[in-house]
């Protein structure tokens with residue numbers, strides 16, 4: 581008599597544990613971004629097209645392209661700058677040359693912190709959506725695996 585409710589309760593608990601762990605922009609990525617990325621990618625930064633036109637100048641100023649909202653950030657995940665976030669943040673496990681992307685070091689002061697924050701970005705994009713390809717190489721299926729919950 582008690583077995584069914586007990587099993588049901590287990591399933592509920594497992595289910596809620598999984599959803600509580602869902603990584604979202606508002607809850608997890610925004611605070612991390614403010615801490616680690618905003619100084620160089622905030623509202624004082626230009627949008628990508630303007631950045632590209634004057635890349636050398638902005639690099640000198642230590643300004644990267646602007647990523648200060650959810651929409652401005654996901655443009656570097658799915659489209660138009662597909663895979664840019666993953667290429668730059670990867671620790672070398674998925675890059676072509678085995679070297680970390682050049683923004684990986686900004687993820688933390690030491691390896692433990694960098695790995696922890698990389699794991700958070702990966703969980704946000706989705707382990708299967710962590711694809712480093714440019715748009716022209718990307719399949720629709722791969723694009724569909726990028727989750728980036730708001």
Ligand code: HEC
Pocket residue numbers: 613616617618619620621638639642643644645656661664665666668669682683686687
């Ligand atoms: C100290 C300044 C600085 C910090 C901090 C920083 N960046 Fe950058 N970022 C830059 C600059 C400058 C560029 C452009 C030069 C280049 O392409 O390397 C750049 C480029 C990028 C690009 C490539 C954009 C493109 O052109 O496609 C991505 C993606 C990126 N950063 C993500 C991040 C993320 C995510 C963080 C936080 C974990 C971060 N950056 C922290 C300065 C910074």
